[in-house]
Amino acid sequence: MIVAAEDNFFTRWSRRKAEAAPAAPAVEAAPVVVEPAPPVAVEAPPPEPPPTLEDTAALTPSSDFTRFVAADVSPEVKNAALKKLFADPHFNVMDGLDTYIDDYNKPDPLPDGWLRKMVQSQLLGLFADEEKKPEQDTEDPAPPPAAQLPTEPAAHEDTDLQLQPVDDAGRPGPEPRAGEDAAGQH
Secondary structure, eight states, rough: OOOOOTHHHHHHHHHHHHHHSSOOOOOOOOOOOOOOOOOOHHHHHHHOOOOOHHHHHOOOTTSGGGGGGSTSSSSHHHHHHHHHHSSSSGGGGOSSSSTTOOOOEEEEEOHHHHHOOOHHHHTTTTTHHHSSSSOOOSSSOOOOOOOOOSSSSOOTTGGGGGOOOOTTTTOSSSOTTTOOOTSSSO
């Protein structure tokens, strides 16, 4: 079978598709003639005068405010109408998404224990006047107790963050030489 150059896959497919489809009856569409409608004279209603400040006094939250924000309304009337609209408690509910509503003039509520531990509060002298203790009037003051490590952590301290004593601090013996590790091995 010899295939002509113009007889490729797509032309054969198209031809077979057309042969397999049943013949549909030809229906001619009748031309549609549209006649123009006769002009109708519609009288426009006279334009309403723009609302005044007296009209804003009669507004309620369920009123239609579109008249009061039109382009030909004076700015004073627009502002009075919008003030009346937003006075409704429906629009005065905080949604919690306002970022800058907090009073940032008040200090952060840090506990005094944390604030006393901060180096910056010591540098600023925030608690310097409280650290000055009144002098004792006794003749034989008790000597200050020796510095001791606490045996139990305080209730406010985090035991996971507590410093652990170093077991090998001040160990006797020579320092490891270059190329040796601490066990003295090469």
